[in-house]
Amino acid sequence: MESFEKLGQMVLAIALFAGVMGLILLLVGRVKRRAELVESLAFVVPALALLSVGLVYPAIRTTYQSFFDRTSDTFVGLENYTEVFTNPAMLTVLQNTAIWVILTPIMSTAVGLVYAVLVDRSRFEASAKAVIFLPMAISLVGASIIWKFVYEYRPDQQGIQQIGLLNQVLVWLGFEPQQFLLNAPLNTVFLILVMVWVQAGFAMTVLSAAIKAIPSDITDAAQLDGLGGIKMFRYITVPSIRPALIVVLTTIAIGTLKVFDIVRTMTGGQFDTSVVANEFYTQGFRILNTGIASALAVLLFVLVVPLVVYNVLQMRKAA
Known part of the structure; x- marks a missing residue:
């Protein structure tokens, strides 16, 4: 009703x-x-x-x-925020979120930048870019299901064949299959790889456009001065696309702060993999603790706003 x-x-x-x-x-x-x-x-x-x-x-x-108890009836002041920053389980959630926000933008941007440089003006540039951009067309839930099969574990017993790609490769190499999603804290890193796989295409697209926008007279002058390869990349390419790098890093960081689909689909937040967005869902819709859920939502908002403001300012400078 x-x-x-x-x-x-x-x-x-x-x-x-x-x-x-x-x-x-x-x-x-x-x-x-x-x-x-x-x-x-x-x-x-x-x-x-x-x-x-x-x-x-x-x-x-x-x-x-966020200033009331779980039923929103009794005023508790900052008790919910104190719980978020003192409860060991909540501290693990904050730690995982910090790991996500630090590793994901750096890894995604690094992969996208290296790929953009390697395929720039190559014969197969269009098809090569399509391959790495393709995961962007997949929802995060779909990507999580794909990678859950990649990480799938079966006990190493006679007659039991591995169906997870990664574990099958380990078996071929003579190693024991691993439960990648169960062992903390490495399971968080394996979840992050899914986000990197998706976001690398976005980073590659933006950075490739920035690289193509570098004036040819700058690169020509650098080549005449004897720069090439890694030195060209370090002293010419990276400084020239710095505004685009900042935008890519902050944009991916904003999306990473709100990550929910991957964690919910692959582990459900178990095995010490929960993040702020997933814990907000758990507290608000499963445990029905409105106070803690609201405090987590406010915390997420406070963390996202500075990144959004900084991103907007950088985009204005670039324009």
């Missing part, structure tokens, strides 16, 4: 928004002198209304709930 009520509220909200937008456009259409202010308001007001309902109000409501 409650689900039908929520569905009705959602339909009513959409209908009201559509009605308000239609009324505004109707009034604008009847105004003989379409002043610039009226036209601007006609497009800005619906967007602001939608942002207020879908973003501003939930943010304020979540922050408010």
Whole structure:
């Protein structure tokens, strides 16, 4: 019954928004002198209304709930935040999140940059780029399922064949198969590899465009001075694409902070692999601890905002 009520509220909200937008456009259409202010308001007001309902109000409501207990009935002050930063399980979650945010952008950007340099102006550039960009077309859940099969483990017993690609390779080389997703903290690194596999294509695309935008007279002058290979890459290519590198690093870091799909699909947050977004889901929708879940959501918001602001500033400088 409650689900039908929520569905009705959602339909009513959409209908009201559509009605308000239609009324505004109707009034604008009847105004003989379409002043610039009226036209601007006609497009800005619906967007602001939608942002207020879908973003501003939930943010304020979540922050408010973070100061209350699990049922949002009793005010507990900063107790939920204290729990997040003192509980050993929560500290593991924060540690895992930090590992994700440090390793994923660096590894993804490094792979994308090296690949972009290697295939730049080669005969098979288009097809080579398509191969590494292809994972971007796959959802994170789909990528997680693929890599879960790659990491699949079977006991090393006679008659039992490995179906996981990585373990089968280990068996061919004479090693014992490993449970890659069970042993902490390396299991977090194996999860990160999935994100790197997906994001490397994004990094390669942006950085390849930046490399092609380097003026030819700069590279020609460097070659005349005797630069080539690694020195050309270090002293010319990297400094010239520095703004693009920063944008790629911060963009991937923002996406990594909010990572949920990979952890939820591959381990469910077990075996010390949970991150902030996954723990927020667990606390809010499985344990039904609204206070802790809200505190984690606020923490995630606080961590993302500086990266977003810095990214915007760098993009403006580049423009």
